[in-house]
Amino acid sequence: MPNLQPEDVYTRPEILYKNFKDVVVFVDMKGLPEAQREPAIVSTTETGLRERGLDIIDHNAYMSFLRKKGISPSESGNQRLLVLLKEELGRSAIIRVRVDVFMVQGKLVDPLRTVTPGVPGSRGTGATPMDVALRDRREWVIDFSLAFDMFDTSTAEKIWSCSLTCFQSAYEGKLGDFIRKAVAVCLDTIPVR
Helix, strand or coil: CCCCCCEEEEECCCCCHHHCCEEEEEEECCCCCHHHCCHHHHHHHHHHHHHCCCEEECHHHHHHHHHHHCCCHHHCCCHHHHHHHHHCCCCCEEEEEEEEEEEEEEEECCHHHCECCCCCCCECCCCCHHHHHHHCCEEEEEEEEEEEEEEECCCCCEEEEEEEEEEEEEEECCHHHHHHHHHHHHHCCCCCC
């Protein structure tokens, strides 16, 4: 697993984050080509927020709300929309996730690298469950950049943000596990007090 570290973390010190447990989630991937818009980023973010005890209105429900009101998603930070989120949906904050880069190149691990565990230098036949698991591994080269921002719907002020980037990171495993780890690294910076 690449060493993922949060960058540019900002928290307003005077804020009681326990008052911001009811949030709207908006994942902005409009800057990515259609083929690079990974839906797992949305679901992983929503799951991560729920696991941290937040009551969320998910991305799809938020997009439906915008359509009903005739509001463009590009207005997600403006005061008028934040007032609507507070008054009509009863939400104290919106968390906007911006994914600027998501490029993944994957390849199967060379089957000749399949080995029998515990036997140095030997190869398995490819027939045992362990051989199959080793043979079906994938190697990924990942370029990824995302940023989280939380805005108070009452004041329109940013109260928390975190970003994360990794470029040309080699990763062997499931892509979903990488996404979960990257999202968790940023969400773990939300103050729990």
